[in-house]
Amino acid sequence: MSMAPMPGPAGGRGHRQGSVRRSPQLTVVAPRRQRAARVPFALVVLLVIGGGLIGLLLLNTVLAQDAFVLHDLQRRSVILGDRQQQLQETVVREEAPSVLAGRAAALGMVPGGSPLFLRLPDGKILGKPRASRGLAVAMPAPAPTPAPTPTVTPSANPSAKPSSNPSAKPGATSKPTPTPSGTRR
Numbered sequence: 001m002s003m004a005p006m007p008g009p010a011g012g013r014g015h016r017q018g019s020v021r022r023s024p025q026l027t028v029v030a031p032r033r034q035r036a037a038r039v040p041f042a043l044v045v046l047l048v049i050g051g052g053l054i055g056l057l058l059l060n061t062v063l064a065q066d067a068f069v070l071h072d073l074q075r076r077s078v079i080l081g082d083r084q085q086q087l088q089e090t091v092v093r094e095e096a097p098s099v100l101a102g103r104a105a106a107l108g109m110v111p112g113g114s115p116l117f118l119r120l121p122d123g124k125i126l127g128k129p130r131a132s133r134g135l136a137v138a139m140p141a142p143a144p145t146p147a148p149t150p151t152v153t154p155s156a157n158p159s160a161k162p163s164s165n166p167s168a169k170p171g172a173t174s175k176p177t178p179t180p181s182g183t184r185r
Contacts (some may be wrong), residue, residue, distance in 0.1 A: 092094040093099065101111075 113130040114127060116125055116129055118125055
């Protein structure tokens with residue numbers, strides 16, 4: 001590394017005798033003011049504030065609508081709860097033993113006797129059979145279904161044979177009697 005000779009008063013290279021080297025003068029310069037444009041800044045601020053207010057208004061509107069829906073649902077819940085309670089009270093009232101006994105008697109049922117039990121392995125009947133207490137009300141028999149009547153077509157022969165049944169009215173047809181097997185004779 002070589003070092004460059006230092007200029008000095010003893011006559012170094014690159015300097016003339018008698019010339020004095022002056023350093024530049026530094027002066028304080030007033031700072032330049034850069035003004036930001038006020039109109040765009042004001043518009044941005046107004047847009048942010050306006051957007052926030054509109055957002056709050058929309059949020060408040062949605063919350064108010066939800067409050068109305070919530071109130072309606074709570075009202076319906078109370079009504080349905082009351083209805084459920086009424087139905088439960090009706091079920092309890094209808095399940096009362098006296099009501100069930102009255103309805104069973106209206107259907108012709110009588111209280112049963114003591115129960116019997118059947119032991120499956122050996123087929124033995126446990127318990128003592130007794131007749132039911134109370135009168136058995138006969139249920140009305142179902143109405144018999146009428147047998148289909150044969151249709152009588154007028155014959156071309158005007159001389160009809162008289163019926164062998166003297167009680168039969170003229171022009172009446174006799175019904176066939178059903179047999180126990182349910183077929184006609």
